[in-house]
Amino acid sequence: MSTRAYGAESDTSGVAPLEIERRDLRPDDVRIEIDYCGICHTDLHFVHNDWGMTDYPVVPGHEIIGRVTAVGEDVKQFAVGDRVGVGCLVDSCRKCHACEEGLEQYCTGGNVLTYNGQDLHDGSKTYGGYSEAIVVSDRFVVQVPDALDPAAAAPLLCAxxxxxxxxxxxxxxxxxxxxxxxxxxxxxxxxxxxxxxxxxxxxxxxxxxxxxxxxxxxxxxxxxxxxxxxxxxxxxxxxxxxxxxxxxxxxxxxxxxxxxxxxxxxxxxxxxxxxxxxxxxxxxxxxxxxxSLIGGLPETQECLDFCAEHGIECDIEMLDIKNINEAYERMQRGDVRYRFVIDMKSLKEG
Ligand SMILES: NC(=O)c1ccc[n+]([C@@H]2O[C@H](COP(=O)([O-])OP(=O)(O)OC[C@H]3O[C@@H](n4cnc5c(N)ncnc54)[C@H](OP(=O)(O)O)[C@@H]3O)[C@@H](O)[C@H]2O)c1
Ligand SMILES: [Zn+2]
Ligand SMILES: [Zn+2]
Missing domain, CATH: 3.40.50.720 (NAD(P)-binding Rossmann-like Domain)
Incomplete structure (x- = not known):
């Protein structure tokens, strides 16, 4: 499905509107309409190709909060309407010792990053959360507790x-x-x-x-x-x-x-x-x-539950996606208190 997104075409292009394709649902897939996406400094590293591994175009974003709009036939733990989150990973080998322990971030068989990764089934490129929707295997989706404000919860998925x-x-x-x-x-x-x-x-x-x-x-x-x-x-x-x-x-x-x-x-x-x-x-x-690298899926759920229980939220500055390049400049200068979160309404309505 053609999907509106924001991404970078090169290390000097800045971040601008583009169209990406989201796959049809596989049996274990969850389709999520994205409401909020945090901006992590890693997004800047990828857009600027700081680590020499960016495959353009890149659509960043791995602090994703949204609502389930469709599920594949095998999905049991998520239903349409659920408030859910997606972090830095969308797949892994699921067989190595790390995956068996729920430490998918240390997968030795090759995990798949939410963006700038390669899908293990059809080889397509992964695109992140600066977009109106995403399709992710259910193992890589977490439930967002009701007690958390959804926008302020977005950065929990990475930060x-x-x-x-x-x-x-x-x-x-x-x-x-x-x-x-x-x-x-x-x-x-x-x-x-x-x-x-x-x-x-x-x-x-x-x-x-x-x-x-x-x-x-x-x-x-x-x-x-x-x-x-x-x-x-x-x-x-x-x-x-x-x-x-x-x-x-x-x-x-x-x-x-x-x-x-x-x-x-x-x-x-x-x-x-x-x-x-x-x-x-x-x-x-x-x-x-x-x-230490991010966290596995069980621990990510534990982190969200811990934050709900202790009333912990991120301090965020809500961002209209059209102002994203200015937000990147501010982040580069350390001028952010303390996380930008894109209100995805600004993409859908813009
Ligand atoms: N290990 C992982 O799994 C993982 C996951 C996510 C992100 N990261 C990485 O973690 C880093 C931080 O990400 P972030 O999103 O928190 O970034 P951020 O919001 O930009 O914050 C970084 C902070 O570091 C300090 N800082 C910035 N430049 C500095 C410099 N030149 N010298 C000393 N201190 C400096 C500043 O704090 P003060 O003003 O207080 O000094 C700044 O606010 C990034 O490199 C990101 O890629 C790693
Ligand atoms: Zn991050
Ligand atoms: Zn693995």
């Missing part, structure tokens, strides 16, 4: 689960001191979630004007990372760091703020570490550097 998953995996809870580095879409969710899990939370930000806001988000304290005195005062303090910075940056001053056995978890840039990491503080304090 939420990407911060929830490592906090849960590493057992963050009461008695732990957690530092969240960078307060954008991921960072502000990291602050809220670590707080809800019972940790003592510190926000590291370059932006001193975000200090009051960081505390409002749930941080017990804020460290302005460009202030050497504040950084020096935090040496040896943290059990965990959750690093959401989207570009290569110096990790050494952060590693120094970990206690012995502390873990620095990267979720931001998948790039070489630059400047080089000093191995000494890892060895002399048995500290560890770790990474």
């Amino acid at each position: 939420g689960i990407t911060t929830y998953s490592p906090l849960k995996h590493f057992g963050v809870g009461e008695g732990h001191r957690v530092g969240v580095i960078g307060m954008g879409g991921l960072g502000h969710m990291g602050v809220k979630l670590a707080r809800a899990l019972g940790a003592e939370v510190t926000l590291f930000t370059r932006s001193s004007d975000k200090a009051a806001e960081g505390k409002r988000q749930g941080a017990h304290q804020v460290i302005v990372s460009t202030d050497d005195e504040q950084m020096a005062a935090a040496v040896g303090h943290f059990d965990f760091l959750l690093d959401t910075v989207p570009v290569a940056h110096d990790l050494n001053p952060y590693i120094a703020t970990l206690k012995h056995d502390g873990i620095h978890i990267l979720v931001g840039m998948p790039e070489p570490i630059d400047p080089p990491l000093d191995a000494g503080p890892l060895i002399f304090g048995r500290r560890a550097l770790a990474g």
Whole structure:
């Protein structure tokens, strides 16, 4: 079915209207009319081809909230009218150890990204949520609890689960001191979630004007990372760091703020570490550097349910899709409080 969307034709084209094809329903498919889609920094990386892997045209968007408008004959857990979400993945091999554990993000047989991926059945390209509708296999769809505002829930599908998953995996809870580095879409969710899990939370930000806001988000304290005195005062303090910075940056001053056995978890840039990491503080304090990728489908559902239970929502700025290029520029400058969410009415009515 021909479907209206917004996407980029090249790394210099910006994001503009285009038409894409959505497939007819397979037996396990759910057709979703999209109401809201969050803008993740990963969308910018793909549109700008920062990682050299963009296959144009690209239709970004993997923080998708909508309503089910049709289901295939084998679909049992979703019905027309259900409020549902789709995140970063739309398929995986379903057979490897990771898939069997519900960790589809670490699928070794090859998972399929919501956009810039390739369908495992017909080889067609996947297009993301900057569009009026999407068709997805039911295993990769989650239910959105009624208690969540649907627009503010959209970023949970990436920013939420990407911060929830490592906090849960590493057992963050009461008695732990957690530092969240960078307060954008991921960072502000990291602050809220670590707080809800019972940790003592510190926000590291370059932006001193975000200090009051960081505390409002749930941080017990804020460290302005460009202030050497504040950084020096935090040496040896943290059990965990959750690093959401989207570009290569110096990790050494952060590693120094970990206690012995502390873990620095990267979720931001998948790039070489630059400047080089000093191995000494890892060895002399048995500290560890770790990474984490989004979350699997069961844990994504758990994240949405956790947020509903604890009254956690993303702070969003609603966006008319026609203003998307300006929103990208603002996001590039770090000027977003704290997630843009596209109101898809603006696509349907525009
Ligand atoms: N691992 C995963 O599965 C996963 C999933 C989603 C996204 N990501 C990646 O995570 C990164 C963050 O995504 P996001 O959507 O949260 O981005 P975002 O909303 O743009 O926020 C990033 C924040 O990092 C800080 N920052 C930006 N540029 C910086 C710089 N040059 N030096 C130091 N700090 C800087 C800023 O916070 P302050 O102003 O507070 O310093 C900014 O608000 C992106 O690279 C994205 O691709 C990874
Ligand atoms: Zn994302
Ligand atoms: Zn697999």
